[in-house]
Amino acid sequence: MTKTVIVLGAGSGFGLAITRAFSEAGHHPVLVARNAQNLQTMTEQLHTEGLAADWIAADATDPQQTAHLFMQVTRQFGHPQTLVYNVANTALDGPLTTPTSEISQRFDTNVLGAITTSRQFLELAPTDTPRNILFTGGGAAHHPDKTTTTLSLTKAALRSYVLSLAAEMAGTNTYVGLLTIQGISGTSEAMLPANVAQIYVKAVKDRSTTEIFYPGTTANSPSEFEQLRKLTADPVKRHDFLASHPSAAAFLQNHPEFLESSGPSR
Template sequence: MAKTLVLLGAGTGLGPAIARRFGGAGFRVALVARNHERLAALADQLGAEGVEAAAFPADLARPAEIPALVDAIRNRFARIDVVSYAPLDLNGFTPAAELTTTTAQRLLDLYFLTPIALVQAVAGELRARGEGSILISQSVSATQPAPVLSGIGPAMAATRNYIQSLAAEIAPDGVHAATLQIGAMIRGSGVHAALLSGAIAPNSEFPEIDPADIAEALWELHAKRDTSDLQLP
């Protein structure tokens, strides 16, 4: 049976690149994001390229709904082999002095609590099979605090800490967990579009990066399993 990638955050930019990289290696792809129409269109595009894909609309800021989502994916594909988590919320671009508890809670749900819920939902299957990967893509603010990124930074830092602990625990069972910190603007992403439109202020310190390069790095994390923490570029 073909392996399955669960791609959470399958919107513009990085998501399609990850789907194509893993799909090109024979993986079927479960596409998860909020926008049903965009997901359906991407599933059709991947199908035309020879990649079996299906859309699963979901709000990833609702960790309590993750078990039902994972059950639906298992019902469709029968197995889960790799989880790639790379959602986006522009509310994370918030100055520390303006961050509210309401915004912080949503960002914690999206970037920290949902990854925990995912691990609870899939780790048992992966450990029982003795293989698989859990890959979390984040902003470099998880390790390098920066002005105007106080929303996502603390939540992602917590997730990085959690995943590093998890990696050491599940490695003996043949399962790999890793975080990828991205210190560049992803071309074609929602953040990149917001920057070009002027919705967020430009930051000259951030270079641009091709989403295909990130997708390749994630593939290497899964295939080589030689590190649980990586930064690009």
């Protein structure tokens, strides 16, 4: 029987790569995000590659939309086996600048959405049915930085919830995994989306470790942000590095304040 995987946060980067990896492994992924046109385009791209996939538009922070999503998936494909929560607002900010209303919105996206959808997912099938819930974490949870304040606090809160949920589900047929991704997309061979995506498929196959660090097996030191600072500190080397790493260039273009920072707060 085909195993259905719901990928919440199916964007064109890691989300699409995760979807492709599961499809290549014989699963039936369902891409989920807010933008229907983007979802349709990505699904058609996968179909041209001979890969199975479907899509449903839904906002992961809207409980009514996600409840309808789960009902629709169950009706069309049966009980899904795996939920991947890959939704995140990764905007950078400092500890004194972001309005608390914006922090609240990012918390809804990065944490409350994960809590709500995981509970809804668990209500779909009997507890003796093998299921998997994977959450995309980040190195920012372990390395607070003055340019990643809200990202760090929300990823830390997500990590806390996932570890608690894993303890709650211990001894059942539900595997809960936190994929702590310690890098910025495209900055190295390991951080190519296709390589990162394989960790999700392996986690579902192994169903053992709760927190999986990638790259590496423990929390990075220095953090991915400090690594990027070192790689771009020299203007000449920065030009060459960014020319060969377009994802990192896009990151810095979207976050110009990152290069203006002199380093982490002490």
